Amino acid sequence: MPYGGESKLPDRNHVALQHSMPTACERPPVKRHLDLSQLRRFKEQPSSDAHRSLQHSRDKHRTCGPRSRRRGGAGATAGGLTGVVVRRHSPHSAPPSRTAFPRGRCGRLAAASGAMAAAVALAVRGCGGVWRRARQRGAGQPGPGPGPFPRGQRAVACNARGGAVPAGKSGLAPWVPVVGLEIHAQISSNSKLFSGSQVQFAAPPNSLVSFFDASLPGTLPVLNRRCVEAAVMTGLALNCSINKKSLFDRKHYFYADLPAGYQITQQRVPIAVNGCLSYSLCIDSKMSQMVTKTVRIKQIQLEQDSGKSLHDDTRSQTLVDLNRAGVGLMEVVMEPDMCCGEEAAAAVRELQLILQTLGSSQAVMAEGQLRVDANVSVHHPGEPYGVRTEVKNINSIRFLAKAIDYEIQRQIEELENGGTILNETRAFDSKLGCTVPMRDKEGKQDYRFMPEPNLPPLILYDTKSLPANMNHQQVINIDWIHERLPDLPSVKRKKLVEKYGILPEHSFTLLNEDGLAEFFESVVKRTQMKPKKVIGWILNDLLSYLKQHSLTVKESPVSSFLLGDLLNLLEKKEISSTAAKQVFAELWKGEGKTPLEIVKEQKLGLLQDQKELEQICQAVIDGQENEVMAIKAGNQKVLNKLIGLVQKKTQGRSNPVLVKQLLEKKLSE
Amino acid sequence: MRALLLGRWLRAGPGPPRVPPRPESRHRGNGGNGGHGPLRQKVSVEVLDHLEHLALVDFRDSEGVERLHKAIQFADQLHEVNTDGVELMDSVLEDRCLYLREDDVTEGNCTKELLENAREKVEEYFVAPPGNIPLPKLEERETFLQGS
Numbered sequence: 001m002p003y004g005g006e007s008k009l010p011d012r013n014h015v016a017l018q019h020s021m022p023t024a025c026e027r028p029p030v031k032r033h034l035d036l037s038q039l040r041r042f043k044e045q046p047s048s049d050a051h052r053s054l055q056h057s058r059d060k061h062r063t064c065g066p067r068s069r070r071r072g073g074a075g076a077t078a079g080g081l082t083g084v085v086v087r088r089h090s091p092h093s094a095p096p097s098r099t100a101f102p103r104g105r106c107g108r109l110a111a112a113s114g115a116m117a118a119a120v121a122l123a124v125r126g127c128g129g130v131w132r133r134a135r136q137r138g139a140g141q142p143g144p145g146p147g148p149f150p151r152g153q154r155a156v157a158c159n160a161r162g163g164a165v166p167a168g169k170s171g172l173a174p175w176v177p178v179v180g181l182e183i184h185a186q187i188s189s190n191s192k193l194f195s196g197s198q199v200q201f202a203a204p205p206n207s208l209v210s211f212f213d214a215s216l217p218g219t220l221p222v223l224n225r226r227c228v229e230a231a232v233m234t235g236l237a238l239n240c241s242i243n244k245k246s247l248f249d250r251k252h253y254f255y256a257d258l259p260a261g262y263q264i265t266q267q268r269v270p271i272a273v274n275g276c277l278s279y280s281l282c283i284d285s286k287m288s289q290m291v292t293k294t295v296r297i298k299q300i301q302l303e304q305d306s307g308k309s310l311h312d313d314t315r316s317q318t319l320v321d322l323n324r325a326g327v328g329l330m331e332v333v334m335e336p337d338m339c340c341g342e343e344a345a346a347a348v349r350e351l352q353l354i355l356q357t358l359g360s361s362q363a364v365m366a367e368g369q370l371r372v373d374a375n376v377s378v379h380h381p382g383e384p385y386g387v388r389t390e391v392k393n394i395n396s397i398r399f400l401a402k403a404i405d406y407e408i409q410r411q412i413e414e415l416e417n418g419g420t421i422l423n424e425t426r427a428f429d430s431k432l433g434c435t436v437p438m439r440d441k442e443g444k445q446d447y448r449f450m451p452e453p454n455l456p457p458l459i460l461y462d463t464k465s466l467p468a469n470m471n472h473q474q475v476i477n478i479d480w481i482h483e484r485l486p487d488l489p490s491v492k493r494k495k496l497v498e499k500y501g502i503l504p505e506h507s508f509t510l511l512n513e514d515g516l517a518e519f520f521e522s523v524v525k526r527t528q529m530k531p532k533k534v535i536g537w538i539l540n541d542l543l544s545y546l547k548q549h550s551l552t553v554k555e556s557p558v559s560s561f562l563l564g565d566l567l568n569l570l571e572k573k574e575i576s577s578t579a580a581k582q583v584f585a586e587l588w589k590g591e592g593k594t595p596l597e598i599v600k601e602q603k604l605g606l607l608q609d610q611k612e613l614e615q616i617c618q619a620v621i622d623g624q625e626n627e628v629m630a631i632k633a634g635n636q637k638v639l640n641k642l643i644g645l646v647q648k649k650t651q652g653r654s655n656p657v658l659v660k661q662l663l664e665k666k667l668s669e
Numbered sequence: 670m671r672a673l674l675l676g677r678w679l680r681a682g683p684g685p686p687r688v689p690p691r692p693e694s695r696h697r698g699n700g701g702n703g704g705h706g707p708l709r710q711k712v713s714v715e716v717l718d719h720l721e722h723l724a725l726v727d728f729r730d731s732e733g734v735e736r737l738h739k740a741i742q743f744a745d746q747l748h749e750v751n752t753d754g755v756e757l758m759d760s761v762l763e764d765r766c767l768y769l770r771e772d773d774v775t776e777g778n779c780t781k782e783l784l785e786n787a788r789e790k791v792e793e794y795f796v797a798p799p800g801n802i803p804l805p806k807l808e809e810r811e812t813f814l815q816g817s
Binding site for chain 2: 189190191195196197198204205206207208209210212214223224225227228255256309310311312317318320448453474
C-alpha cells in the first residue's frame with residue numbers, strides 16, 4: 001500500500017519538464033555507423049544498461065530472442081560510481097608507493113605475505129604480477145588470434161608488492177597489470193531493502209512489486225533492518241570499520257528498468273570502510289604450495305537493485321520485469337591491489353565463501369546474486385597507472401579469470417602496437433572468450449548525486465553508545481552482531497589443520513567444496529585410519545568421482561559411513577589398496593551393498609591363510625630357477641619379479657609386504 | 670568561467686556538496702541591484718545542452734531559460750551568509766530517527782493494478798523501447814537552444 005498521505009505534484013514554477021523518457025515514436029532513431037570488424041567477431045552485442053552487469057541467461061521467463069545491440073545510451077565509464085577508485089586509476093595521479101603496505105590489521109599479514117611471496121616468486125612459475133608479451137615477432141602469427149593467449153609460455157615472475165622486477169626475456173619492458181573489482185552481492189532477506197515486497201528468484205513477472213518499487217508517486221522508502229544487519233556482518237567479517245552514521249544518496253540515470261530514474265545508494269558515507277580480504281592462491285599447478293594475499297576493501301555500501309530487462313529484437317522492444325527492483329545489494333568496492341585473473345578469481349571465491357558462511361548473501365553467481373565488474377589497466381613499473389577499462393557481463397568465477405586475463409593481454413598488445421586504451425566499458429563474451437566494447441563513447445556519465453531527502457542518517461550503536469530507553473527493535477548494536485559472527489572460512493581451515501594434521505592446501509580444497517569438510521569429519525570419526533590417509537581418499541578418489549559425474553557432495557552415492565567401513569577394512573589389512581579402489585568403484589554404483597559384502601562377492605579379501613601363501617611362494621620359487629640364482633648371487637631387484645608372479649597367482653589377493661618377507665625367508669634357507 | 674563553476678557545482682563529485690564560491694567577476698555588476706544579489710549571470714548554451722542531456726528537461730523557449738536563471742539567482746542568496754567553520758547540514762531530517770522495518774513480506778501481488786498504468790504490455794511485462802535513445806546533439810535537434 002502506498003506510504004504516506006496525499007502526494008503533491010512537484011512545483012512547476014521552474015522549467016517545463018518532459019514527462020517521460022523519449023519513446024521511439026517521438027524521436028527519430030540515431031543513425032549508427034556499424035563497425036564491420038566488430039560485426040565479424042560477434043553477432044549480437046549484449047545489451048545492458050550502463051551501470052550493471054548483464055542479466056544472466058537462466059531467466060526462465062525469457063520469451064524473446066537474442067539481445068539487441070544497444071543503440072547508444074548513457075555511457076557510464078568513470079562517473080561518480082567509483083569515487084576514489086577513479087582517482088587512483090587516472091593517468092595523472094601518482095602511483096602508490098610500491099613498498100607501502102596497507103595499514104591496520106592487514107599490515108602485518110600483507111608484509112609477511114609480500115616477503116614470502118617475493119622470495120618464492122622468483123623461483124616459481126605461477127600467475128604473476130609482471131606480464132610480458134610472449135609472442136614471437138614475425139613468426140607468422142595470425143592477428144588477434146582465436147584464443148586470448150599467444151602460443152607459448154606466459155612469461156612470469158611474481159611481483160608481489162615491493163618485489164623486484166626481473167629483466168625481461170625478450171628485452172621488452174615488463175608490464176604491471178592492475179585489477180580492481182566491484183562486487184554486488186544480493187542480500188539474503190525476505191523482503192526488499194526499502195519496501196515490503198518479497199525477494200524471490202524466478203517468480204511470475206511483476207508479481208513481487210510494491211507501489212514503491214514501481215515508483216508510483218506518493219510512496220516512500222522504509223529501511224529493512226535485516227539488510228542493515230547483513231551489511232554490518234559483512235563489514236565486520238572483512239575487517240572494516242563500521243560507520244556509526246551513514247547517509248543515503250540518489251544516483252540518477254535513465255533506464256527502463258529503473259522506474260524512479262534514480263537509485264538509492266550510499267555514496268558519500270557508506271556503512272563500512274577500509275577493510276581487507278585475505279585469500280589463498282596456489283602458485284603452481286600441482287596445488288602443493290599456497291600463498292596468502294590480501295586485497296584492501298575500500299567500502300561496503302547498501303544500495304537498491306534495478307529491475308530486469310529482456311530484450312526482444314524481433315519486435316524491437318524491451319520487456320521490463322520489476323521483481324528484482326528494490327532488492328537490497330551490498331556493493332563491495334575493492335582497491336586495485338590485484339594483478340591477474342587468478343588472483344581476482346581467488347579473492348571472489350573467498351568472498352563468496354565468507355558471504356555464504358555469514359548467511360548475508362547466498363552469493364550464487366549463476367542466479368545473479370553475486371555480480372562482479374572488473375577494472376583493468378596496465379602500466380610500466382614506476383610510471384603512473386594506465387587508462388582503465390571496465391569489464392562487465394561476467395557470469396562465473398572461471399569466466400572472471402578468463403576475462404581479466406584476456407583484457408590484460410589485449411591492453412598490452414594494443415599499447416605495444418602503439419595504440420591507446422580508451423576509458424570504456426567492455427562486455428565479456430563467454431563464447432568467444434574475449435571482451436568487446438559495449439557502447440559508443442558518449443563521454444563521462446554524470447550521476448548528479450544528491451542526498452536522499454526521504455531518509456535520515458542511519459545510526460548504528462555499540463555497547464558503549466547504546467541509548468538506554470530506545471525500542472530494542474529500532475537499535476542495531478554492532479558489538480552484539482560481532483559476538484554472534486560464525487567462524488569464517490579462514491578460521492575453519494586453521495581448525496581443520498590443527499585438529500587433523502592435514503596440509504593447508506587440503507583444508508583449502510575441503511572448504512572449497514560445499515559439504516566436503518563435514519563428510520571428511522564424519523569419515524574420520526567412523527574409521528581408525530589416520531586423518532592424513534583419509535584425506536588422500538577424500539581428495540583423490542571421492543572428489544575425482546564427484547567431479548567426473550558432476551555431483552555435489554550431498555548427492556554422493558557413497559555415504560561417509562560406507563567409506564568409513566571401507567577404510568577400516570583397508571586399515572585392518574583385510575584388503576589391499578588396489579582391492580579397496582575396486583570396492584570403491586563398486587560402491588559408487590550405489591546398489592546398497594556394504595564394503596564387506598562386495599569383498600566377499602568378488603573375493604577381494606587378502607589371503608589370510610599363511611600356509612596357502614607359503615605354498616604359492618614355494619611354487620613360484622621352484623618355477624623360476626634363473627631368477628632364484630640371480631637373487632642368491634646378490635641381485636635383489638629380481639625379487640620384485642617374484643613378488644609380481646605371486647600376486648598374479650593369487651589374483652592380487654596377497655599382501656606384498658608379507659610375500660616379500662616369505663620369499664626372502666625361503667630364499668635364505 | 671561562470672559556466673565552469675556552475676558545471677562543477679552540478680557535477681558534485683565525492684565529498685559533501687558544497688556551496689560554490691562566489692565568483693569574483695560578478696561583483697563588478699553589482700551596482701544597482703539592491704538586496705537581490707548581483708545581476709544574473711548567463712548560462713552558456715553548452716551547459717544548457719548538457720543539462721538537457723542529463724535530466725531530459727526541455728528549455729522550450731527563452732522563458733524556460735529565464736526561469737533557470739531566476740532559480741540560480743534565488744539560490745545565490747546562500748552567499749549572503751558566512752558559513753565558515755559551520756558544519757554542513759545535508760538533510761533537515763538529521764535529528765530524526767531512521768525507522769527500521771522488520772523483515773516481513775507485506776506487499777506485492779498487485780500485478781494487475783500496476784499494469785493498468787502501462788500503455789503497452791506483453792504477458793505481464795512492461796514494454797519499453799529497446800535501449801536508451803540518446804538525445805541527438807545540439808546541431809541535429811530542433812530546439813530553442815540552437816538559435817541562441
